[in-house]
Amino acid sequence: MSVPSWHAEHWARLQARRQRDALPHALLLCGPRGLGKREFLQRFVRGLLCQQPSDGDACGTCRSCLLFRAGTHPDYVALSYGLRKDGVQRSEIVVDQIRQLSARLAKASQFGGWQIASIDPADAMNVAASNALLKTLEEPASQTMLVLLADEAWRMPATIRSRCQRIDFQLPPEAEALAWLQDVGVREPQAALAAAGGNPGLARIWSEEGALAQRQEVRKDLAALAAGRGSAMEMGKRWLDSVPEQRLWFAAQAVADEMRARAAAQTGPLASGLDMENLVAWYDAANRAREALRGPLRGDLLLLELLGRWR
The missing domain is CATH 1.20.272 (Zinc Finger, Delta Prime; domain 3)
Structure with missing residues (x-):
């Protein structure tokens, strides 16, 4: 699929920091649902773990890329809603999950590079979980990165938000959004964009649905x-x-x-x-x-x- 044009500036800034060896230990990707935050995360993490990246993008063929594609890369963990003891999915991220994640990040990288963890949706952490994560953010281990994703970042404590390098995904100009919708084959892009309040990602999803x-x-x-x-x-x-x-x-x-x-x-x-x-x-x-x-x-x-x- 076509990479959204509104990702370009965020991508270029992260890659410039990577070239300077100045990547942060914590990122917060936030903004309305539908703007491709999760696709951006996957692209960035694949490139960061890849053994032979090109301009920040993964090669797709090295051992690291193959493990990532299979969901078994030892240096990446994705945290989301877990299951309760009765097997029902939780409606929030709880403190035990954060503690297990922190213990995982304290271990050495198996590939000798970055250890990366994502929390999605980070705005679903309860108070105890947020407090537990704060300690990890304040005392990051070497070459570890936490990437938090949130559609509604305002729900998160200010103490968490302030310790992350924030990347805000905002609605693109109408002409840019329409061009992307046409590129991905959405019918009646103008009507779909109006229905989604100017959000091209939602317009595409809702058009398909x-x-x-x-x-x-x-x-x-x-x-x-x-x-x-x-x-x-x-x-x-x-x-x-x-x-x-x-x-x-x-x-x-x-x-x-x-x-x-x-x-x-x-x-x-x-x-x-x-x-x-x-x-x-x-x-x-x-x-x-x-x-x-x-x-x-x-x-x-x-x-x-x-x-x-x-x-």
Whole structure:
């Protein structure tokens, strides 16, 4: 696949530091989901472990590259959500995982080069895990590197963020994003990019998943409720059964379009009877509900209350 153009500057800076033998012991790759942070990590780690890299990229044929491809390289460990004792996947990264990782990094490299560990998503570490990682960050072993990945870095403690060299992946200009989408074969790139809020990676994912049709469905649902048709309970159940966070994203987008039309003294696409103040309040509530779905609250009640307010 084509390497995104917005990776070029970050890549060049890291390779320049590598040439000077000045790579940091901790990196934080952060920014919105869909911008290729994980692909960037894999490319960087492969090149760093490769025995005969070219311009920072791995050769793909040396012993190190073959081990990495097989997932058995002894000097690289990837840490993510683990399993509880009952076999159920955890919803956070816990302190025991960090302690085991720190013990692993304290050992000598088997290939005599870098030892690298990645934590993804780093913003899923609980408080105890973050505190345990802090000691490793403060006292790094020679030629060890921690790479943290986070879609929402603000969830991480400032003490962790401040001890990492931060690489922020930001939304590229529209023309650059459209060119990349066309290069990777996305149909209707303009519509896909608009649906994803300017995020080309999400636009590609959602285009492949058929999310543009879902976006239209959400708009039809809101327009129907505004006209007094349909059931908020039935819609809430249907939304909850199929990627509710994504539906709430599309709902907030639709209401933003409604507000823009209202500000221009035009009829909005949803023909809502709410005044501007209540449209703003509903937009904020939709975004809060999207965040709340990740927590312990009942999703059906969240959506029923939100859609009931819309009607």
